[in-house]
Amino acid sequence: MGSGPGEHLHVEGATLLHRMPAHVKLVGMVAFVLAVVAVPSPAHVVLAGLLVLAVGLVLATRVPARHVLPRLAVETPFAVFAVVLPFVAVGPRVQVGPVSVSQTGLTAAVALLLKGTTGVLAAIAFAVTTPPRDLVRALQHLRVPDPLVLIASFMVRYVDVVADQLRRMKVARASRGFSARSVRAWPVLAAGTGALFIRSYERGERVHLAMVSRGWSGRMPMTSPLEATGRDWAAGLAPALVAALAAATVMMVS
Amino acid sequence: MTTPVLDLRGVAYAYPGGHQALFGVDLHVHPGERVALLGPNGAGKTTLVLHLNGVLSPGAGSVAVSGLPVTEENLLEVRRRVGIVFQDPDDQLFMPTVRDDVAFGPANLGLRGAELDARVLEALEAVGVADLADRAPHHLSFGQRRRVAIATVLAMRPEILVLDEPSSNLDPASRRELADILRGLEVTILMVTHDLPYAVELCERSVVLSEGTVVADGGTRELLADGDLMARHRLELPVGFSI
Ligand SMILES: Nc1ncnc2c1ncn2[C@@H]1O[C@H](COP(=O)(O)OP(=O)(O)OP(=O)(O)O)[C@@H](O)[C@H]1O
Ligand SMILES: [Mg+2]
Numbered sequence: 001m002g003s004g005p006g007e008h009l010h011v012e013g014a015t016l017l018h019r020m021p022a023h024v025k026l027v028g029m030v031a032f033v034l035a036v037v038a039v040p041s042p043a044h045v046v047l048a049g050l051l052v053l054a055v056g057l058v059l060a061t062r063v064p065a066r067h068v069l070p071r072l073a074v075e076t077p078f079a080v081f082a083v084v085l086p087f088v089a090v091g092p093r094v095q096v097g098p099v100s101v102s103q104t105g106l107t108a109a110v111a112l113l114l115k116g117t118t119g120v121l122a123a124i125a126f127a128v129t130t131p132p133r134d135l136v137r138a139l140q141h142l143r144v145p146d147p148l149v150l151i152a153s154f155m156v157r158y159v160d161v162v163a164d165q166l167r168r169m170k171v172a173r174a175s176r177g178f179s180a181r182s183v184r185a186w187p188v189l190a191a192g193t194g195a196l197f198i199r200s201y202e203r204g205e206r207v208h209l210a211m212v213s214r215g216w217s218g219r220m221p222m223t224s225p226l227e228a229t230g231r232d233w234a235a236g237l238a239p240a241l242v243a244a245l246a247a248a249t250v251m252m253v254s
Numbered sequence: 255m256t257t258p259v260l261d262l263r264g265v266a267y268a269y270p271g272g273h274q275a276l277f278g279v280d281l282h283v284h285p286g287e288r289v290a291l292l293g294p295n296g297a298g299k300t301t302l303v304l305h306l307n308g309v310l311s312p313g314a315g316s317v318a319v320s321g322l323p324v325t326e327e328n329l330l331e332v333r334r335r336v337g338i339v340f341q342d343p344d345d346q347l348f349m350p351t352v353r354d355d356v357a358f359g360p361a362n363l364g365l366r367g368a369e370l371d372a373r374v375l376e377a378l379e380a381v382g383v384a385d386l387a388d389r390a391p392h393h394l395s396f397g398q399r400r401r402v403a404i405a406t407v408l409a410m411r412p413e414i415l416v417l418d419e420p421s422s423n424l425d426p427a428s429r430r431e432l433a434d435i436l437r438g439l440e441v442t443i444l445m446v447t448h449d450l451p452y453a454v455e456l457c458e459r460s461v462v463l464s465e466g467t468v469v470a471d472g473g474t475r476e477l478l479a480d481g482d483l484m485a486r487h488r489l490e491l492p493v494g495f496s497i
Contacts, residue, residue: 132390133350156350160392206345213307213338214359214410215330221361223354223370 035243264315337412397428
């Protein structure tokens with residue numbers, strides 16, 4: 001089947017973060033990110049501190065840097081935006097080296113970069129330590145409605161199958177001399193996308209048939225429940241607590 | 255006379271679009287039998303299979319599984335008794351790991367905990383893939399996926415195993431291994447196939463379906479030796495193969 005998107009995100013391991021129950025980790029991660037976002041933008045030092053905390057979390061996973069660093073690429077659009085911000089924002093201007101930039105723009109840009117990187121790092125720490133199966137179980141535990149859990153779980157399962165289908169269609173087109181170089185190729189690409197959609201839809205119908213044939217009645221059975229102790233929750237929520245305290249302190253001081 | 259595991263009487267079915275696929279099919283399969291369901295493309299084999307566990311319900315006629323009529327209120331029990339293995343294992347294996355997938359059926363029947371784990375292991379061992387329990391289905395070879403697909407159904411301890419094209423896309427070695435596994439299972443089997451040598455190898459009895467009706471029912475060897483019948487219903491043995 002080859003390697004598809006999302007395939008090698010999770011890395012086996014036995015660290016504290018690997019062992020922590022997935023639903024605890026998920027709640028902890030989301031709460032941490034929300035708290036970081038709540039920190040007022042001018043508090044760069046506090047944000048930097050939280051970034052260090054996030055780096056610490058990633059280091060604690062013991063996953064090699066070459067696996068982690070490429071994942072940071074998802075932040076690129078925000079980084080670009082952050083770089084542009086000081087130049088386009090209005091308000092009082094300050095001199096940075098040879099150029100004059102907007103004061104508020106600069107503050108916002110630095111905060112954006114710090115918060116963005118912290119968020120991405122926290123998500124990476126979660127993703128590399130959580131197998132897809134546990135992510136699905138975590139959603140189930142957190143009472144996410146069954147249809148959404150199923151959509152997530154089918155995406156994990158079928159992303160490779162669909163990617164493979166797409167690849168085969170590409171090869172089939174290319175073998176008949178097609179190349180997508182000009183606008184004239186667009187109708188062909190659109191038709192291909194349509195065909196892929198129909199195939200996926202039909203696959204969905206067949207999967208549904210297979211589920212019904214094995215006694216599916218609309219409810220997802222919880223087969224192996226995750227278990228979390230009070231200590232797990234304490235550890236999982238600790239980073240979020242730190243961030244929330246930091247945010248509250250900054251808000252009260254300013 | 256024992257109660258037949260499958261008892262179909264005058265089953266007729268037309269798809270909502272209006273295409274009539276089955277015209278009054280009669281079929282009985284008794285406990286312990288291995289029966290091949292043969293027939294050309296479009297004969298209605300898959301349509302027939304979908305009647306066996308109530309996914310489709312006949313426009314006329316009736317279906318009963320070990321005496322239990324296939325009706326709305328019996329659906330869950332019927333689906334436990336009739337285990338269908340579909341042609342493409344990617345359709346059958348939809349959970350993140352092999353273990354979860356095999357557990358899906360028995361869990362729907364209400365099994366939990368140690369009992370469920372034991373059932374999963376038993377099914378995986380029956381097809382010789384217990385070591386794959388924690389793998390993701392999309393990382394398995396096609397032959398492994400086909401076996402796991404069979405395990406997902408065996409885990410429900412069905413009375414009859416219905417297989418749609420079990421030997422398709424398998425290399426010769428996997429094809430033979432699967433035959434050994436199927437022969438070793440103590441369960442009634444109905445096997446839809448275009449692979450006539452496979453039918454000869456595994457099933458003493460065959461039923462030929464053509465254009466929505468049963469046109470022949472008897473010993474597999476005798477049927478396949480009947481050149482006329484074979485030609486009339488577009489059935490061909492591979493070149494070089496003789497009964
Ligand atoms: N969903 C559907 N809607 C309308 N007609 C259908 C549908 N599915 C199958 N048919 C038609 O019903 C007839 C029987 O189809 P069926 O799939 O049962 O054949 P089959 O014997 O399984 O063929 P194959 O050997 O190719 O798998 C065919 O003429 C087919 O075109
Ligand atoms: Mg078919």
